[in-house]
Amino acid sequence: MNNPAKDIERLLQYGQDHFLIEEEDVIPTRNALLDLFQLDEPYSGTLTEEEKQHLDQPTAILEPLLDYAVEKGLIPDNTTTQRDLFDARIMGLLMPRQSEWTRKFYQILKEGDSEKATDAFYHMSQASNYIRMDRIAKNKYWKAETDFGDIEITINLSKPEKDPKEIAAAEKAPKSAYPKCPLCVENVGYAGRTNHPARQNHRVVPITLAEEPWYFQYSPYVYYNEHCILFQKEHIPMHVCRKTFVRLLDFLDQFPHYFIGSNTDLPIVGGSILSHEHYQGGRHSFPMEVAPITRKYTHTDYPQVQIGTVHWPLSVIRLRSKDREALTEAANHILQAWRGYSDPTVDIYAYTDKDGKKQIHNTITPIARMKETGEYELDITLRNNRTTEEYPDGLFHPHPHLYHIKKENIGLIEVMGLAILPGRLDTELKDIQNILTGKVTWETLSEDQQKALEKHKHWIEELIKTDGTSLEPSKAQALIQKEVGVKFAQVLEDAGVYKQDQKGQQAFQNFLEGIGFQAC
Ligand SMILES: [Zn+2]
Incomplete structure (x- = not known):
């Protein structure tokens, strides 16, 4: 009662x-x-x-x-x-x-x-x-061993299923321009609608970054520990520039126990919100952070800065220094050079023409953290959002044969080595596990199950070929978890502008040497 x-x-x-x-x-x-x-x-x-x-x-x-x-x-x-x-x-x-x-x-x-x-x-x-x-x-989480170290996988199960009636109601609801986006400060205290969450229980904190008014809040979806969001007071579009580094380092000066990073300012290689300048941070050490340096570089203009490329599926340059000013200038030097850099031998074009308009393609995903030594560390991930006839969704984006695991943009969180995979995978992977243990066969699956697994069919056949269909349930689960990790590493490799082969790595070196860095 x-x-x-x-x-x-x-x-x-x-x-x-x-x-x-x-x-x-x-x-x-x-x-x-x-x-x-x-x-x-x-x-x-x-x-x-x-x-x-x-x-x-x-x-x-x-x-x-x-x-x-x-x-x-x-x-x-x-x-x-x-x-x-x-x-x-x-x-x-x-x-x-x-x-x-x-x-x-x-x-x-x-x-x-x-x-x-x-x-x-x-x-x-x-x-x-x-x-x-x-x-x-409810989210599933595991670590998977790959050539790039252990990467993290989550299956996002925190979004409740909506029934068709609810989806229809949300679609029918009048579109509103208030608040302008899910980040805007006008969300604080807002009662919400069928198509916009209620935020009466939401609070922010005003903070200053690069002498500008910003807000600090937590993400309602916490994909990792203390997942926070910084957003500019004004609803203005994402733009990665010199000031981005200043803001990131300003944040570290105030909250040195958090990392902070920015998505890019271009579609395909960016996050879901391009319309409002924002960063994400938190208290979590991502796989990328512990990835080792593959080659060290120096630059005569920035003797105070340690520079190196990182053993990572995406193309990352790591800068480290106690000198904020020198670090900012070195980072900006790379950003400005990259914006205009093309290398046709590895399909990198900074610009293309679309209907007589110049389209820019090069951008970066920057990540900043404070090391225990008191040094600032900046990871600059080179990105390019060009599409081609063969890859209309993006050349440096997961390729279609991996869509069964991931087809969404590779944003900041994934760049750092945490895969956020769709909830549907939870059931699908369980069904695959049952095939590998012999509990079910493709033929005994229901029509709906077959339909859901169709996109994985080639992968399932490969798994059966190598591991058979009489695995212990725990072995089958471990195998699937590992293989999802391998697929995710491939997803990240697709997003990398310089590939892991010798040609790719040489081209990466050519870029850096071309802009004044000397390999050690
Ligand atoms: Zn906004």
Whole structure:
């Protein structure tokens, strides 16, 4: 039996446990919640010790409240979309005002501990249910050994399945230009719509990068630990330039325990949002970070900077120095040179002509981190987004024979060696596992299963040829996980402008030597 007034008391307890509200806030917050649920008075009893117990996530309290809201007609449809819109509204009533949060964050920062400040912010972003940790926990994760070291694989299962009715409702909903994009600061406190998430439980922190106003927030989808997003106050397009390096290093000066990187400013080789300048950071050491240097270089203009190319499927130049200014200039030297660089022998063209208009193709994915030695490190990943007749989706993009694993853009996170694979793969890989253990055969699969596995058919045949169909389940699973890693390394190699063969690596060296770097 639902007792919403009692659940409200549990939520108030939860809010205090997680520092969303303080004791003084309990009465007005209770009244706001009573109002939302159209209740005249609070629960008259007291919570038992068990009911008061500390919960890491609010889901167990929110679910019965959402059921009640459905019953009372406070939620128009009992769909995930509508429930998500309503639970953000509930949690929104427990949130500090934006200015209060900003003050609190800066107070911690002023005490000289940037780790404590980000810890508090990350904790609040989860406690508020803005990051839905119960869903994130559903993602699959493993490491796979490849020629480039262990790379990380995740299968994204955190997005709830939507039923066709919900999808239709979202499509039918009037298109709105507010907020302009999912990053814009106008999302803070927004109630959402069927086609835009509710963000009453979302808070940001204003910060300064390169003397400009920016905001710091966490990603609601946390693909890795403490996955944060920095976005410019103005909704202006992505643009990688000298200032990008200044901003990245400014961020490291303020939050040296985080890495930070930018997607490119061109489609195909960029992230999903090109319309709003933003970076992503966090507290995670990616496989790329531990990849070794293959060849060292020097440059007479930047004697303070250590330079090297990295053993990585994409083409990466690593710069390291304690001297911020020298590092910025060296990085910018590479960026400016690369923007205009062509090498027809390896299919790299900086520009092409389309309907008489010059199209630019060269850009970079830069990543910055602070080393324990106090040195700044910049990884500059060379990218090119040219399409050809043979590869209309992109020449330096996963090629069609790998689409069964990944066909989306290779953005910043993947460049660093963390594959974010679509949820469909979870079921498909399980079905493949069952084929390899002999539990099922292609013929005994349902029509739907066959349809879903059709794109993997060639791969399945190869796996059967090498490993047969009588593997132990754990062996079959380990094999598939390893092979997905191998495929993902190939995906990254496709995105690399200089290939791993001798010709490619020589061309990489030619580029660097051509712009004044000397190989050691
Ligand atoms: Zn925006």
